[in-house]
Amino acid sequence: MIHKGRLSTLAGAMVVARRDFVAILWSRSFIFFLLGPLFPLFVGAMAGSIGAHVENAVDTPQIGLMMAGDDIDAMLTARHALEPALRDDLPDLVVVARLHPGEKADPRGALADKSINGGNLSAIISGTARAPVLTGTPGRLAAWQGPVALIAARATGHGPDVLPDVALAPTATSTAAQAHNRVLTAQGGQTLLFLLTMLLAGMVLSNLMEEKGNKVIEILAAAIPMESVFFGKLFAMLAISFVGIGVWAVSGAALSMLGWVHIPELVTPALGWPLFIALGVAYFAMAYLVLGSIFLAIGSMANSVREIQTLNMPVTMGQLMVFFFASYAMARPGSGIEIAAMVVPFSSPFAMLARAAMQEGLWPHLAALGWQALWVAIFVRGGAALFRKRVMKSGPQGTGQKRGLIAALMGKK
Template identity: 55%
Template sequence: MSGFAEKLRCALVIARRDFVAVVFSKTFIFFLIGPAFPLVVGGLAGNIGAKVQQNVERPTIGLAMSAEDNRRMMAAREELDGRMAGGLPDMIELAAAAPGKAFDARSALADGNREVTAVVGGTLDGPTLTATADRARQWVGLVSNLAARARAEAPTAYPDVQVEEVNTSIAKVRTGQIYTAQGAQVLLFLLTMLLAGMVLSNLVEEKGNKIIEVLAAAIPMDALFMGKLFAMLAVSLVGIAVWGTAIGAIVLAGSESLPSLSAPAVGWPLFLVLGFLYFAMAYLLMGSLFLSIGGMAATVREVQTLSMPVSMFQLMVFFFSSYALTMPGTWVEWLSIIFPVSSPYAMLARAAQQPEVWPHVLALLWQAFWVVVIVRAGAQLFRRTVMKSGPARGKARRGVFARFRRKAY
């Protein structure tokens, strides 16, 4: 027990040292404001894209009936506008059809100066709709309704429909909980992918200036690895606290326009606690893997080379967990729960859909066990592949010194 306490004390010393070095550095400010730039660019691109899409896909129906029929169709359209979800397409009068002569609707649709999506000709008793297949299926009922409305000699009143609403249904609750589970998985993936990558380059600088050798000679290697993981986790939590505060202020300012998520099965307070714990476990699991890989990299270039397969691995874990969400109760879901790296994602989704609490206690213990296993294995690998360079250089130096003595004498 004293050995465990000593390792824990050493890990906390390393964690405090790395945490202070990162948080009180000038680059940490840029780390905090870094995610704001993609959000701003994404928001601007989304708004511009929505404006372009709205202008490009604004449909217009051209009227090519008689002058009186065109007027009545326009009046019927104005009367119906606002009663249908999404509004009605615009209508313009192309020309008044000559008596006994059909209007060339195909030429009107091909005319670049008119830019109409469909043409309605014929009469009110027998309207003709000329359009593409998808628009024809979409607007055939609308044209029929407008023609019937325009054909009436006196306006007919539209009856008010009485609506009886229910608060919810079991199907709606299940669907909402699935959306909550998906949103939680996406948020957990984004935070883990954004923050866990810092661990990759954690040891490169200290390996370059030989600090790691001094630390390894003073404390156990697994305690060193665990301390660095704790430090990076604490740094990540500071970043999440800052980002969460900023996003929370934005959400409160525009809460009326934001969609509401369905309450998870375990309730929001426990779900948030589990979300924090599963983020910590996901970060420690991925961080321990990244720390082991980064410990074997000798230069920053090697770390950059390793970043791509590491990111792909994270992406595959997320896709696997998302796929398991669509197959509840199958071996795929159980495999995602048992597999250590995907277990936090799967269990967080389970918390949104299942009210049982005891499986989360077992899952957290299982994930903590694998954190210890991976850290110890990474420390052993680092000691065998990297730290063995010290004795080798010592032997080389003794060999050179012996040859120098033989030559001297």
């Protein structure tokens, strides 16, 4: 039902967003807000441990075999025999092709074929067990030359003191090396998205708690739909966040040009840098709006700062668990875990940003952004309805007493 003289949801949201944006942008506390990223740097260092886990999971070296059947069987048997003593130093051997007499091996073609072993081959062993040829990227051939020679020596019945010569045939790149480098780009994108979201989303709580204390939220709720208040505050905080990110990006670029800060070089993502950056901005907006809508619902029902502090630790731990879940799913592309991470609205922006770095295809991202926008609307409307029911509802005697958040969660009347 539309009330005469009452602003629509969109118009009310724009009024609240403009008011909050201007008030925060010209406040003195905004200067301290811009200094905030200095502290999450410590969190970034701690998050590096899970990055190492993901890298190890994806970067397990797998070397293909393109040899005659007898040589392949001998190489596999030799590797199995050496595994107890050299478990961490031996690469995994994968049969790519058992060559028939007179058939010529094409290791370079096998390395470029993404359909072979899921595109996770780092090198190819061809030739014979007595004269193996190792084909792969130059960066790692030297490191694998010794283990391959040791396997070949065992396969031909020689001891470790008589190692055959392993010929090296370097290539420009391989699908495994490309996939590994894109994983690093995906990790960097996920970590940056997490740090920015964790740093910036908390502003919604403090802003709403302040306005609840001075009764501004009740005046707004009486003048415009509660959904307008929630949407307006979310978009205002999102705009403030983009201002802060812009300032930090310009400062980082300036420090990098002066040589004071080193920005690591990352491999071009699967969708290219322009589209990857655009999707990164979109996924940050969605992650911020999804999390901010939950924070709005929590802050609108809290009657004191103490209640907010009580739930601050569970909320922070929840953010960390979402990040770890998305990072874990990144190491298992195509699995049910990755699909679940892309579907769950809280982890979907992180999982989809990693997908943008590692896999081609634009339509899954369009669908994911629409899916995340739907959940933002659901959370905002649900939070507004909960606010009207739990907070704005008068007591049995019409005294206007409101229930606190902790009491509401515990079901107290």
